Amino acid sequence: MTRPGAGMAADIDEQPAGYARLLTAEHAGAIARVAAVIAQRRPRHVVFTARGTSDHAALYGAYLTEIRLGLPAGLASPSVVTLYGARPDLSDALVVGVSQSGGSPDLTEVLRAARDAGALTLAVTNAPGSPLAETAELSVDIAAGHERAVAATKTYTAELLALLMLVEGVRAGDGVLPADERAALDALPELAERTLTDPTPAQLAPRYRFAGQLVTTGRGYAYPTAREAALKLMETSYLPALAFSGADLLHGPLAMTDPDVPVLAVVGSGPGGRSMEEVLPRLGERRADVVVVGSAEVEGATRMAVPEVDERYAPLLDILPLQRLALSLALARGEDPDAPRGLKKVTATR
Template sequence: MAADLAEQPAGYARLLEPDRADAIARVARAIAERRPRHVVYAARGTSDHAALYAAYLTEIRLSLPAGLASPSTMTLFGARPDLSDALVVGVSQSGGSADLAEVLRVARGAGALTLAVTNAPDSPLAGLAELSVDIAAGHERAVAATKTYTAELLALLMLVEGVRAGDGRLPAAERAALAELPELAERVLADPAAGALAPRYRFAGQLVTTGRGYAYPTAREAALKLMETSYLPALAFSGADLLHGPLAMTDPDVPVLALVGSGPGGDAMRAVLPRLAERGADVVTIGSAEVPGAVRIAVPEVDERYAPLLDILPLQRLALALALARGEDPDAPRGLNKVTSTH
């Protein structure tokens, strides 16, 4: 897991290389030419959180309705929705999930434009889709996905922004901003602050993660990483949903990891923090925004769209350090395999 974590800056650089960027641009251009009226993402596990991030991007940047599919409606219940004007995107590191392949098969039969985003370009999922994007993350050693997740995020970001541009090519300013990501990721991973927090949570019985907007998928992915490596029950909520009831469970014995960055999502989270303080919650913030009086894992400030590609890195580091502090093996979580088969 440590080796996979360390490879993420190189993974960003690899996806931004001209040949790979051009390949994503060609897919984006083909999508723009088809002019879909809505977008459906199909994914499981970690990839589901990357798909959720893409759904936010799609609605905010493309003004297209977007959502996450429930594969069981098609695989178990036989539903055949009208997808004739849709783009249906299967997001899967392995490309081997039978239920996601079935979603793309049904969607293509229903007239949708289908796309596979995967780390396995020769996989069944990629073979079923009309279009495919290779996230080029390389072999991932640990069961807990890290570098494939961040590669999915960047590939989906480049794809959506390419569709927005129309011709698939990212504007010069966007390319310049993304070119800084590898060096920023190196800096974040070199910061020992996240690992140093492991003793704080070593004996925690449960934990809450929270964020708004683009940061909400990061909160969900952080919770998953903590659960699958440290077996720590972690509940993820949007900052808005947290106030609609779950706030009652927070107290000094329930730690909270709050994603607080710049932009509208970060501004909304700053309104949540006083309510957590009223409950006496043990809060640590992650992000670029300074919060007076709060313990903070600082992350460089970037455009709010890019923040998930940096904010998740210290949380991955924390998951690794906490698993080791609790005497667990983060490379081989009990009961889990690298590829999970669902139907």
């Protein structure tokens, strides 16, 4: 009998190899060709549509799009199309469906409606033969391979890297990444390997075994990481976890933090990380149990260390110890994170 959590552990450990695979000439070239088409079409705004874990990858894509391309970006509400029958004017838009399975009917319907409205449509998925990919005009295969556990890990980070390569390719104009950008990306597999050797996540699991709730927080590129970490903890440990941007945390929810409510703060070295300097002292005033995730060192806080990289790349590393924590905490609470109750690999929503 396979031991509980073995599948999730294997999926987590495969992520450095997944980064390297996506950066090979075959897959990088395919993404570059898609990026060149998008650059040529010159969309005026970008709309992402996704669910669950992929929704957090899409949020990261939206940050990249607005910051790196200067294009307005947002996340669509699929129910506008599927439940209410609305058909927004998306004629000048790039509409991107992000889905590990490509099998969600609502996302497929959004892309179909967008294409009918004249939008350029793109599917980012781990299933190139899926309905989503077949509906879209363009498609990117994230090449993560079969995921053993129900809770997504390696498909999430593959989506992040594919979106990063895509946006930077569009920014380049011809889809080809500049040499310095490519060199930085080529370093990610080894940095991910190093990040996964940190024993801290497993050591923290007994500390939070009996936690009743938890808060995650981060700003900018780190905010999708905070949201994905909260989802993983809820999916695998059934632990109520609330994700807030650092700014939103100060607008009221800070009051819920205290010594009995652990806070996982994603803090890097870029503008988003520096902005958390306003948040961390306030958490200290509340005597909150804070764990810092990232490259920043915060006095008095437990730290899950991550190598320092450009803030754009940090989400590919910051999520790794948080996935490990979710795995270890689920096992400490007597759960099997490979097959969480009530969770399916493909959730068919309409």
